[in-house]
Amino acid sequence: MSNSYQPYRTNHRRKKRNAGRLGLAGALTGAVGIAAVATVIVVVRPGGDPGGEAARPTLAGQGSAAPVKSSVPAPETGPPVGFTTPEGYGYSLAAVKAGTDGRPLGATEPPPSGTTYAYADYVLANSQRRPVLLDYPVDLFMPKAQVPASAQERCMPQAGIPDDMCTLPNHSEITARVDGSKPPIDENGTMMIPAGASYVVRIASDLPVNDDVSAGDLQLYVWNARYTSDRKGIGLAFP
Numbered sequence: 001m002s003n004s005y006q007p008y009r010t011n012h013r014r015k016k017r018n019a020g021r022l023g024l025a026g027a028l029t030g031a032v033g034i035a036a037v038a039t040v041i042v043v044v045r046p047g048g049d050p051g052g053e054a055a056r057p058t059l060a061g062q063g064s065a066a067p068v069k070s071s072v073p074a075p076e077t078g079p080p081v082g083f084t085t086p087e088g089y090g091y092s093l094a095a096v097k098a099g100t101d102g103r104p105l106g107a108t109e110p111p112p113s114g115t116t117y118a119y120a121d122y123v124l125a126n127s128q129r130r131p132v133l134l135d136y137p138v139d140l141f142m143p144k145a146q147v148p149a150s151a152q153e154r155c156m157p158q159a160g161i162p163d164d165m166c167t168l169p170n171h172s173e174i175t176a177r178v179d180g181s182k183p184p185i186d187e188n189g190t191m192m193i194p195a196g197a198s199y200v201v202r203i204a205s206d207l208p209v210n211d212d213v214s215a216g217d218l219q220l221y222v223w224n225a226r227y228t229s230d231r232k233g234i235g236l237a238f239p
Contacts, residue, residue, distance in 0.1 A: 078237035098218035115208035125198035160232025
């Protein structure tokens with residue numbers, strides 16, 4: 001009788017050993033899976049919530065927040081205009097000058113013969129006693145008739161701005177600090193303007209315009225809904 005039960009006990013022990021191995025393998029697989037998920041989370045969400053302020057794009061074209069070493073005296077400007085965003089950020093904006101240049105923001109691809117790039121300078125100031133988001137609310141407009149045929153489809157009109165004016169793709173860059181203002185600061189991955197600081201910003205078209213465009217043809221407008229509740233463009237007058 002005892003011999004008839006020996007195979008059962010052997011098979012039982014073998015099944016228990018196999019079950020133990022499977023359990024250990026499952027535990028290791030689960031641990032690797034958890035580690036993989038954790039790794040994915042770290043890769044997908046570096047430094048915080050991608051939907052926060054750090055992920056907010058600039059509104060009037062691409063902008064640069066590269067360190068600015070130079071400081072200049074306050075330039076002559078047109079009348080400053082104040083703006084407040086829904087988040088409570090306060091800005092003062094004032095136009096300085098406009099013009100054309102083959103390289104308005106340094107080295108770039110030379111424009112085709114008979115064309116150039118349009119640009120304008122303005123002062124961007126934090127009108128509050130606390131840091132505010134570094135943003136570029138101003139857009140550069142030019143007569144559509146002065147845009148080459150190859151770029152006509154890229155020149156977009158906006159509500160509340162004269163129908164014969166349009167804006168091309170552009171980018172903005174801080175070119176100088178005003179009266180020794182502190183440079184932009186990084187707050188947890190979000191660039192901010194220190195309290196009371198002001199900068200000279202240059203906005204330049206990424207696509208060329210006809211080279212007979214004059215400074216008087218170019219205009220600066222703020223039209224984004226975060227700055228104008230009625231969605232109509234607000235012009236900045238040059239001095």
